[in-house]
Amino acid sequence: MKMEPEQIASFHTTDLHPLIRKLENSGPLTEHERDDLNTLPLVVKQVGARQDIVREGDSPGASFVLLDGVACAFKVTEDARRQVLAFHIRGDLPDLQCLHLPRINFNIGTITACKLGFVPHEDLRRLCHRQPRIADLLWRESLTYAAIFREWITNIGQRQALSRAAHLICEHIVRANAVGLVEGLACVFPMTQEDLADAMGLSVVHVNRILQELRKRGLIVLENRRLLVPDWGRLQEISEFDPGYLQLGCAGARAFARLAR
Amino acid sequence: MKMEPEQIASFHTTDLHPLIRKLENSGPLTEHERDDLNTLPLVVKQVGARQDIVREGDSPGASFVLLDGVACAFKVTEDARRQVLAFHIRGDLPDLQCLHLPRINFNIGTITACKLGFVPHEDLRRLCHRQPRIADLLWRESLTYAAIFREWITNIGQRQALSRAAHLICEHIVRANAVGLVEGLACVFPMTQEDLADAMGLSVVHVNRILQELRKRGLIVLENRRLLVPDWGRLQEISEFDPGYLQLGCAGARAFARLAR
DNA sequence: CGCACTCTTGACCGAGATCAACATTCGTGG
DNA sequence: CCACGAATGTTGATCTCGGTCAAGAGTGCG
Numbered sequence: 001m002k003m004e005p006e007q008i009a010s011f012h013t014t015d016l017h018p019l020i021r022k023l024e025n026s027g028p029l030t031e032h033e034r035d036d037l038n039t040l041p042l043v044v045k046q047v048g049a050r051q052d053i054v055r056e057g058d059s060p061g062a063s064f065v066l067l068d069g070v071a072c073a074f075k076v077t078e079d080a081r082r083q084v085l086a087f088h089i090r091g092d093l094p095d096l097q098c099l100h101l102p103r104i105n106f107n108i109g110t111i112t113a114c115k116l117g118f119v120p121h122e123d124l125r126r127l128c129h130r131q132p133r134i135a136d137l138l139w140r141e142s143l144t145y146a147a148i149f150r151e152w153i154t155n156i157g158q159r160q161a162l163s164r165a166a167h168l169i170c171e172h173i174v175r176a177n178a179v180g181l182v183e184g185l186a187c188v189f190p191m192t193q194e195d196l197a198d199a200m201g202l203s204v205v206h207v208n209r210i211l212q213e214l215r216k217r218g219l220i221v222l223e224n225r226r227l228l229v230p231d232w233g234r235l236q237e238i239s240e241f242d243p244g245y246l247q248l249g250c251a252g253a254r255a256f257a258r259l260a261r
Numbered sequence: 262m263k264m265e266p267e268q269i270a271s272f273h274t275t276d277l278h279p280l281i282r283k284l285e286n287s288g289p290l291t292e293h294e295r296d297d298l299n300t301l302p303l304v305v306k307q308v309g310a311r312q313d314i315v316r317e318g319d320s321p322g323a324s325f326v327l328l329d330g331v332a333c334a335f336k337v338t339e340d341a342r343r344q345v346l347a348f349h350i351r352g353d354l355p356d357l358q359c360l361h362l363p364r365i366n367f368n369i370g371t372i373t374a375c376k377l378g379f380v381p382h383e384d385l386r387r388l389c390h391r392q393p394r395i396a397d398l399l400w401r402e403s404l405t406y407a408a409i410f411r412e413w414i415t416n417i418g419q420r421q422a423l424s425r426a427a428h429l430i431c432e433h434i435v436r437a438n439a440v441g442l443v444e445g446l447a448c449v450f451p452m453t454q455e456d457l458a459d460a461m462g463l464s465v466v467h468v469n470r471i472l473q474e475l476r477k478r479g480l481i482v483l484e485n486r487r488l489l490v491p492d493w494g495r496l497q498e499i500s501e502f503d504p505g506y507l508q509l510g511c512a513g514a515r516a517f518a519r520l521a522r
Numbered sequence: 523c524g525c526a527c528t529c530t531t532g533a534c535c536g537a538g539a540t541c542a543a544c545a546t547t548c549g550t551g552g
Numbered sequence: 553c554c555a556c557g558a559a560t561g562t563t564g565a566t567c568t569c570g571g572t573c574a575a576g577a578g579t580g581c582g
Contacts, residue, residue: 075415078501083415100401105506129393139400140361149410154336154344157417157462201418203571240339245366464539
């Protein structure tokens with residue numbers, strides 16, 4: 001990863017470091033912690049749609065914050081089947097894990113064009129040792145991902161297709177809402193039916209039929225890569241969605257539920 | 262890190278805190294770190310088979326090391342279907358996550374009788390702030406669980422029943438081997454077919470048939486709650502099992518593969 | 523304008539679910 | 553130590569959810 005000084009400098013003068021915004025979602029930071037976070041170098045990089053960011057087996061020297069766009073993590077089995085493990089949106093740290101695990105064992109690719117902010121592991125590790133509370137917050141972040149993975153296991157293992165799709169949609173819109181991407185019960189939803197199929201362990205054809213069913217029941221409006229949820233209550237009900245696992249606190253589903261009324 | 266036989270033997274001396282043994286699997290600790298770990302209080306507790314240890318919604322004040330026995334983490338859906346999320350063996354820290362997440366959102370129950378060693382969060386958190394490298398190792402531990410969850414998503418989402426079962430078995434025996442629970446290619450395997458079904462998102466009946474198929478092909482011997490793997494190569498092949506995600510280093514599958522030859 | 527990607531629809535198929543017995547093992551109290 | 557009831561494992565019959573295949577319809581982009 002190359003460090004371009006002008007990008008780093010320009011960033012400092014204007015905005016807050018994106019990690020500050022991220023970590024303050026779980027609680028306020030001290031002035032000292034914020035200052036220290038602001039010293040972290042950040043290299044911004046644009047990536048086009050449908051590009052790989054990280055490949056299985058890589059050992060990157062920096063992790064990235066997703067600043068804009070939608071990406072996904074996935075694995076590919078030997079017989080070339082793809083399992084999508086997570087959809088990532090603004091504020092996510094999709095490869096935070098490689099801060100402590102030597103090799104990454106999944107792929108990360110973009111769905112839309114994305115803006116990424118890379119932070120070198122060296123700096124991040126030093127910061128974590130200086131500021132144990134920041135380490136705790138990042139640790140907490142990776143625990144939250146683990147909780148999401150557990151939820152996906154349950155979703156794929158136990159729920160039938162309709163609830164499974166509804167659950168995926170609920171999770172996405174609540175997470176999008178938490179980072180300000182939802183307006184009027186709607187958000188950008190650029191995943192193709194193939195992406196959704198690979199995320200849910202279903203075939204594309206079946207996903208198509210399930211989405212039509214959800215549309216017919218008036219639970220979702222999905223067109224032009226935009227998702228609208230006209231009836232949050234019923235969607236949540238058939239999906240058995242319980243937002244606790246997302247660890248969003250007051251930015252969470254209660255916030256979304258309030259909107260939906 | 263080298264795992265000389267005599268080193269392994271020394272880890273088993275009784276006066277060491279079990280967390281020392283656990284963390285030294287990823288690399289040696291300094292004398293100071295070991296001493297500090299040894300100051301951690303440890304409350305040992307016995308639990309019978311098929312008992313709950315932690316329930317969804319709990320906020321325990323201590324996390325535990327599984328000192329002996331087999332346990333599992335699971336979720337229960339609204340329609341009372343159970344998804345097993347992980348099988349836990351000696352050395353595992355099944356609820357480490359609640360060190361940083363306020364509520365636990367899954368259940369942990371025993372399969373066999375278990376011996377647990379509880380460590381209060383307060384002490385653990387203070388230790389992590391004093392010894393950032395120990396924090397890193399525990400963090401790494403939770404990242405490893407996340408990697409296992411990702412593997413399970415892929416297993417359940419993409420593989421068909423036979424490979425899925427084979428994969429589960431491969432993972433178990435390699436993990437068991439890493440903590441010295443495998444002898445002569447065999448280990449204790451106390452999970453019922455119902456446990457396995459709930460772990461793989463299959464019905465009990467189908468699991469039964471799949472296990473018979475694996476037996477018929479000479480890939481496993483499974484009787485009296487014991488598992489033997491007569492043909493590691495072929496089992497690994499049909500399961501597409503690649504042990505990298507377990508982060509076991511030289512205690513990992515290469516060790517097991519060596520045994521199997 | 524044309525090609526590639528995405529979505530949609532229909533026909534058919536099959537892996538795995540469900541239901542229902544029955545067999546075997548195990549734990550427990552008498 | 554045995555008996556008996558509850559788990560657990562096994563087998564067969566039948567059904568169904570979701571997969572596969574194939575073809576066509578939009579849609580968007582170079």
